Structure formats: structure tokens, C-alpha cells
Amino acid sequence: xxxxxxxxxxxxxxxxxxxCTTHTQGEQILAPVTNTPGYNLQLxxxxxxYLFSTGVFMIPETVTTVCDGQTFPPESKDWTIGGANxxxxxxxxxxxxxxxxxxxxxxxxxxxxxxHWDLKPKEFLPATPACSFAAxxxxxxxxxxxxxxxxxxxxxxGGIELxxxxxxxxxxxxxxxxxDAALRNRFRGLILANMQKVRELAAKGNxxxxxxxxxxxxxxxxxxxxxxxxxLKDALDRVLQCAENSDTLYSLGVRVTQ
Numbered sequence: 004x005x006x007x008x009x010x011x012x013x014x015x016x017x018x019x020x021x022x023c024t025t026h027t028q029g030e031q032i033l034a035p036v037t038n039t040p041g042y043n044l045q046l047x048x049x050x051x052x053y054l055f056s057t058g059v060f061m062i063p064e065t066v067t068t069v070c071d072g073q074t075f076p077p078e079s080k081d082w083t084i085g086g087a088n089x090x091x092x093x094x095x096x097x098x099x100x101x102x103x104x105x106x107x108x109x110x111x112x113x114x115x116x117x118x119h120w121d122l123k124p125k126e127f128l129p130a131t132p133a134c135s136f137a138a139x140x141x142x143x144x145x146x147x148x149x150x151x152x153x154x155x156x157x158x159x160x161g162g163i164e165l166x167x168x169x170x171x172x173x174x175x176x177x178x179x180x181x182x183d184a185a186l187r188n189r190f191r192g193l194i195l196a197n198m199q200k201v202r203e204l205a206a207k208g209n210x211x212x213x214x215x216x217x218x219x220x221x222x223x224x225x226x227x228x229x230x231x232x233x234x235l236k237d238a239l240d241r242v243l244q245c246a247e248n249s250d251t252l253y254s255l256g257v258r259v260t261q
Contacts, residue, residue: 008064029064135177139191151205161251168238179230189223209256217259221246
């Protein structure tokens with residue numbers, strides 16, 4: 004979807020004492036319409052077009068002013084589009100629609116800006132998986148083993164905290180995994196490398212993990228922290244503290260060996 008701004012505003016005093024020209028330009032490739040309340044779509048059957056309005060978003064613009072022979076430095080501003088009453092708006096579809104149409108937006112209180120909308124299914128982001136593990140490992144058997152471990156450790160005080168921290172931040176964690184292929188592959192590799200330990204912990208309630216494997220897990224968590232929000236960073240700090248505490252690990256049925 005693209006938005007183009009090209010407005011020339013000329014003002015002249017009747018007595019000729021002033022002559023100013025303001026030129027506003029902007030050409031921006033816009034991301035898919037996200038983080039909006041939805042959209043309002045009206046079909047004009049006579050014209051075969053849609054009137055498509057979204058929530059508030061910005062289009063960068065550059066304003067150049069020449070007044071009485073003096074050229075002023077260009078100004079960078081944002082043109083605000085959308086933001087009408089959203090009470091009757093519909094949630095944007097995740098796929099399967101090709102919406103086209105034209106919209107008119109009021110610019111600077113005096114002039115209208117004309118926009119053509121062309122939203123195709125490829126522009127909509129796919130739904131993010133609800134589980135970070137499912138996002139990197141679409142194997143029902145292995146996922147069930149991981150869930151069995153979750154159900155096992157949740158009975159321990161430290162396990163309850165870890166499970167809470169995961170689910171409180173799962174949306175952000177999964178989003179990072181989906182966007183970062185290298186980190187996603189590293190996460191998948193860690194799961195597969197320790198799957199035998201996962202099954203053992205699920206079946207017996209205890210397992211032994213080598214020191215190198217724990218270092219690999221800690222390294223992954225530190226890398227994830229580098230891409231995290233402040234809230235997720237704090238949560239990962241707490242997870243790392245638990246991973247470095249032998250008493251906490253023991254309460255979860257995990258023993259670290261040299």
C-alpha cells in the first residue's frame with residue numbers, strides 16, 4: 004500500500020505585499036495496516052468503489068516554504084490519517100480479501116487529500132502461533148512431552164513461577180521467534196538436543212543435564228534478552244537466576260552434572 008502527498012498552496016496578498024508558496028510532498032511505502040481499531044468500508048455501487056477508512060497512522064511528509072523570495076529550510080512532519088469514530092468498525096481480516104477503493108482526507112484544515120487503497124492478502128501478516136515451542140517445532144509428540152514437563156514442574160514453587168513468566172510473555176517471545184530465523188533455529192536445536200532429557204523428566208520426575216547443555220540454554224536466554232522489551236528482559240533475568248540456582252533446579256527434578 005502506498006500513500007502519495009503532493010500539495011502546493013499559494014497565498015497572495017490582494018495588495019501584492021506578500022506572495023508565499025508552500026509545497027508539501029511525501030511518498031511512502033506503508034506497512035500493512037496494523038494496530039488500528041479495524042476499518043470502515045462503504046461500497047459505492049454506482050462507481051464500483053469502496054470508501055475505506057482505518058485507525059490513526061502517520062505518513063511522513065516534507066514541507067518547503069518560499070515566502071517573498073525567501074526559501075525556508077525544509078520541515079519534516081507527519082500527516083495523520085484516519086481516526087474517525089470506530090464504534091461500527093470491523094476487525095481487519097487476516098487473509099482472503101482484496102480491498103480496493105478511494106478515500107478523501109482533509110489536509111491542514113482547508114485542502115482534501117485523495118488516497119487510493121489496494122490491500123491484497125499477501126499484505127496481511129499471518130497469525131502468530133500461540134506457543135513459542137509450537138512455532139519452532141510442529142511435532143505433536145515432542146510438544147506433548149514438553150507439555151508433560153510443564154505439568155510436572157508446575158507443582159513446585161519454582162516451577163509455578165517459571166510457567167507464569169513464560170505465559171505472561173509468550174506473545175512477545177513467539178513474535179521474536181517468528182521474526183528471527185537464526186534464533187528460531189537455535190531454539191529448535193536446543194529442544195531437539197535435550198529431548199531425551201525432556202522425556203525422562205516427564206516420565207520419572209527427574210533427570211541429569213550436563214553443564215555444557217545448561218550453558219547453551221543460558222546463552223540462548225541471553226541472546227533472547229538482546230531482542231526483548233524491558234519487561235521481558237526482567238522476566239528472563241529471573242529465569243536465568245533460577246537456572247543458576249542448584250536448589251531451584253533440584254526442586255524441579257533437574258540435576259546439573261560436570
